Amino acid sequence: MFSSGFFLLPGLASAQAGPSVVLAYLIGGIMVLPAMLSAAELSTAMPRAGGPYYFLDRSLGPMVGTVGGLGTWMALIFKSAFALVGMGAYLAIFYEIPIKPVAVAFTLFFTALNIFGVKKTSGLQGILVVTLVSILIFFVIAGLAEIFSLGFYDTVENQFKPFTPFGFEGLIGTVGLVFVSYAGLTQVASVSEEVQNPDRNIPLGMILSLITATVVYVVGVFIMVAVLNPDSLREDLTPVATAAGQFLDWMPFQAGIILIVIAAIAAFASTGNAGIMSAARYPFAMARDNLLWKDLSAIGRHSTPTIAILVTSSVMIFFILVLNVEDIAKLASAFMLLIFGLLNLAVIIMRESRIEEYDPGFKSPLYPWTQVAGILISIWLIAEMGVLSVLFTLGLIIACIAYFHYYASKKVKRSGAIFHVHARLGKMQYEELEWEMRGILREKGLRKEDPYERAVGRSIVIELQEAEQIEEITERVSERLADRVGLPTNTLVELFHDESSEGVLPVGNNTGLKHIRIDSGTDTEIVLVRVKEGIRIDNENVVNVADTEESDDDVLHALIYLVSSNKKSGQHLRILAHLAEMIDSVDFCSRWNDAKDEAELREILLRDERFINLTIYSKGNTSELIHKKVKDLVLPGESLITIIKRSGQIIFPHGNTVLREDDELSIIGEKDDIEELKKQYLKS
Missing domain, CATH: 3.30.70.1450 (Regulator of K+ conductance, C-terminal domain)
Structure with missing residues (x-):
């Protein structure tokens, strides 16, 4: 997040807003909150490569997913190009070098780094961020000390009046311009598939990043406005270094300016590097879904999407060479505002779809008002940014829709969660979406608060030597469960045999699952049934395996019954998914059949x-x-x-x-x- 938005943009933004540029940064930090909360929720529910593209595709359908994927890809390319141009500008303080060729050279360097692997890339990110934040803290402390030594109120009186020389319109237009400073906030969503413990780490990382960035942006820009001549600031492409020269002149050998240049290079390098890393995941994910050229989803020998990275960096170099700095900033902000608005809409669609498998580890507060505010903010700011931004954004949308209609629509058959929202559109539901999200639940695993171990540890075990009808087994199970869940046996039998239930769900390894949820606050309960002889279920008719000569592949030796409360549907699905994961282990069936007693049967299902x-x-x-x-x-x-x-x-x-x-x-x-x-x- 710290790069062009801090080291390059304040001068350009000051030319539009004057001293109120400080307020523009603060408003931008507040206005990005709805998009951040929505992105965090979607990332913890669907941690997949491509982030916003994947969310929009699965919520609003592949056509909007195409717009979102290509739009975000372009926005990140613009932001990264903006950062690398800024790197050239800061290096030019000490050396007479052409800015754009330097930006191209660094693009090639970071392209190579990304091809060699995310671990090497993220290691470099850590070094760059620690260096950057340390120097910025020093800059902020030294700058505030200088302002107070000169007299805080006198400085404000002299430097901040008039506060809005270009009017309210200039301030709001500047908010849209500086919005690119916060675009990096949701970049982590594009690599969420590679994040460990996404339910915790993604929202925590986003929240801490926003707090840190907003404080440094607002205080840092306040210092620049306070110590620099307004006319000079408006034309300055290196405002942080110029400001540092005003109050760090006590340091020998221009050490203050050198430190700022080091911080700027670390910031621009961090953004350029992370930009290529995250941007490349968009064509990679879209190609994996047949929306783009299939070769873009190819993984190179270093386990990275090599072709997608090369295409991304090539487009970035093109924009560096043909656009000026302010145009790059405006287009990056406009595209990100579009995506942020769509992300807020995606949360509304996913929540209203009532898809049970939609199980975010973090839920956006104040739903749906947070999302409605985010949508309106995006529309308003894009409109205030000027004709170029509006026309380019509309042009991109039209181009993406045309591309999808004439090329990609023939290659995809899925639809988004939007068709689950209204019952009248039920015939258009894409049922495989629920299976896909169930697979995501299985990959994510259990949460810390899920009582899986406790439920298995105290589970009821029933041993059957010979096959019985499934109704008889279910009645036995219901009798044993009745006292635990506080329901009569016949009620449980009816629930298990309800036509709306899924019956016995074969999950492989000679095992079937049967699960219900009840309207009470009961604890999760599990019953394990072992059938020594094995049973084959055919239209609810049970056949003793010993009486047949058929293959053993579709024989059930294990039946697992799961009962949970309706109040915890997400937990129920996570436990169900984890049971399937444990059953799927290669040696499950042999261990199950060879278990000596109840304790060993339970142990097989415990981690x-x-x-x-x-x-x-x-x-x-x-x-x-x-x-x-x-x-x-x-x-x-x-x-x-x-x-x-x-x-x-x-x-x-x-x-x-x-x-x-x-x-x-x-x-x-x-x-x-x-x-x-x-x-x-x-x-x-």
Whole structure:
């Protein structure tokens, strides 16, 4: 985010707004909030390469996705080109060099760096950002000290009046111009597929970035306006270095200006580098969806989208050579405003579609007013930016729609979530969208608060030696569940056999799932059914496998019943997806059939790093547990004893349960807590 918006743009923006340019940056930071919150929600629900393109494609359909993908790609190219031109301008302070050829040279350098891999790229990003922010903090502190030493009120009186010499229109038009300063805020969405723990890291990164950037932008631009001659500032392409020369002149050998040039180069390099990295993911993702030339989705030998990176950098070089600096800034801002408006609309569509698999880890507050405000802000600011920006934005939209209509529409058959919004359009729903999002749920895995381990750890186990009708099995299951969920057996049977339910859902590895949600605040409950002989389900008729000579591929040896509360539909789907993930392991079926007892059956479905079995012996580290009550144990973190196996019997422990020698404890907990238990009790 720190690059041209801070080191290059304040002079150009001051020429349109005068001293109110400071307010323009603050308003821009506030106005980007709706888009940031919407992008964070969409990124945690659908962490996929291409970010905004993917969100718009899956919410508003591939035609809008094409507009969004190509529009964002162009906006990031403009922003990165703007940054690299700025790098040339700052280097020109000390050396007589042509600015644009230098910008082209750096584009080629960062292109090569991106081709060699994101890990190398992100490592460089870390170094650049730490260097940049450290110098900017020094700049802000030294600048404020200078202003207060000269007299704060006198400085404001002399430098900030008149505050809006070009009127309110000039201020609002400048807000649209400086909006490019915040365009980097949502760039992380384009590489969200490669982010670990996206539910936490994406919104946290966005929020911290916005706070940091807004403070530095506003305070930094205030310092520039306060210490520089207004006429000089309006024509300055290196305003930060010029300002530093005013109050860091006490440093020897022009060290103050050198530091600012270093910070500027770090900022421009960071933006140019990240711009190529994220922009290239748009044609890559679109090609993967058959909207662009298929070769753009090719992965090179360094595991990066090489062709997409080369095409992106080539277009960037073209714009560096043919456009002037202010045009680049305006077009970048206009495109980003368009995309931000569409992202807000995408959240409304996804929420109103009622697709259960839409399960964001972060939800935008004050829905839908936040999104409505974001849409109106985008339309208003684009209109205030001038004829060039409006015409270019409309031209891009028309060109993208024409391209989609004449080329891409023949290659895609999907539609967006918008067709799920109204029941009258139900026949046009794209059912595979729900399956795609269910796959995303499976990839994302469980959240920390999901009670998966606890539910499996205390699950009911039913052993069947011979095949039974599915109705008989379901009745057995319902009888065992009735007390736990607080519903009569017959009610549960009806729910499991309801025509609207999905029946037995085969999920592979000789296993079927049956799941319901009930209108109560019940805990998640699981029942595991093992059928030794195996059953084959054909139109709800159960056949004993021993009586047939057919293939064993479609035989069920395991039935898993899942019951959750309607109040936690997202949690229900995540647990369902994780069960499918565990069942999909290569050795699941053999381990299931070979399990000696109930404890082993449960253990198969538990994640190894979050589960441990401990047997209490009179000798060794576990001897200290003998005769202790469960409530008196000091276990690491929030570890929990789910079951105790004693003399062949299964006990569900409570606080006053006293542990005995030879008890087998099944304990669940966070990964680090389980590791601590292993060190404490299994170290010998």
